[in-house]
Amino acid sequence: MRDYDEVTAFLGEWGPFQRLIFFLLSASIIPNGFNGMSVVFLAATPEHRCRVPDTANLSRAWRNHSIPLRLQDGREVPHSCRRYRLAAMANFSALGLEPGRDVDLEQLEQESCLDGWEFSQDIYLSTIVTEWNLVCEDDWKAPLTISLFFVGVLVGSFVSGQLSDRFGRKNVLFVTMGMQTGFSFLQIFSKNFEMFAVLFVLVGMGQISNYVAAFVLGMAIKLELST
Template sequence: MPDYDELTAFLGEWGPFQRLIFFLLSASIIPNGFTGLSAVFLTASPEHRCLVPDTVNLSSAWRNHSIPLEMKDGRQVPHKCRRYRLATIANFSALGLEPGEDVDLKQLELENCLDGWEYSKEVFLSTIVTEWNLVCNDAWKAPLTTSMFYVGVLLGSFISGQLSDRFGRKPVLFWTMGMHTGFSFLQVFSVNFEMFTLLFALVGMGHISNYVAAFVLGTEILSKSIRIIFATLGICIFFAFGFMVLPLFAYFIRDWRMLLMAITLPGVLCGALWWFIPESPRWLISQGRVKEAEVIIRKAAKFNGIVAPSTIFDPSEADHISGLLRTFS
């Protein structure tokens, strides 16, 4: 008894329909590549030091020596999390004493960055670190956002397959695509670290679920030889393309909110693919929806300029094929 691949072999291997599906499904993964490494730029920690307010009356010498030095990579750099006690050095400044000459700086009392931090804008204009001061005692929060993203990826990898088996490959592909894009868009308007982190976990769930749904849909629609290329090169290369283009976006857009907006917008465009990407005929047959599967295959044959057989799935064999597909899906 012929299997699904034999019954649909008349479509050919690499016709216009197969090329369209190959390209569109692969291209829909580019935004996933953007998100996969976006945390490198969104959560970057620029060089920083304690802020010394202009309202504090200090001489230029004391202002230049208001931050203690520490050893880093064999050289002395300003401390990132401590400063000399401002009340003390302001008093010395008022008395006309000079730092290092009249006052031994090593003996001065230190205090935390009570007035916040000043950040270098040489590389980044802003990141979530500079937005919410995720440094010093709160430095653990920035890497936590990345960890939560991958917690979302883990959870999404558990449920995406079950969802696509239950509701179909195409609906889950676009639901999770919308989830990935929608929650990324909401991140742009985050008002605090907690909101950003929670949304990032939800983005991670959509990120992996979208990828898995596109992967499965492509391998089920495309023919044997092409699905191998799709699974090993097509979808992976387009994902990697997103990785490669992301630094270009980040080079020209140094503000984290604008950068996130820029890498989110391409996902909105992918919504238009709903009208070009069909449901998996294999999945439809496994659900007993043979007529719907046949309509898709006949449209594919017409797109390829091929005349489909009058009968694609013999009713007497349809139940058997459906059972086989349910077994291996």
């Protein structure tokens, strides 16, 4: 059996130059991990409930009972997407009736969150969910951002090789680094969910293209040194 060092001799020795190349190429893809994991925080859904406007003419008792309860994991929690009909509660409040004592809450008509939502800030101060109310009927949009990111990764996987062969891997490496950084920065200024999602696709394309270009470039340099 041939010795391991003999088999891998064509790769060259692990010298200062190899260490430098390894460090620089590895450093270039560090932001990839940040972008890949950022959606865990950016698209998080905090606890939320229907907003009851301050202008609603409700007593404290009715305001405290304005959200119906539902069972979740064996315990009752406020409903995230429904509230009792505001006009009915205002009428009962004006008549001096008490919720639960004079009025059976289970018989009250419910309505959707017409005035938006109140989000808990115990963990997250702001996410794309709280920014654009991606809950209830629109709760599918937050997971969609993850899928769209990986659509960009898929497209970039196919395109990056073609671009590298045409323009050179070093050029593609630096361009995709700038692409990833630039579009990630532009996401901060997204005006709506659609803009954020499109930019996230482009970030995904830049991320995988950067990684593939760095990996193949390192292999190419290694092969050139061994010949």
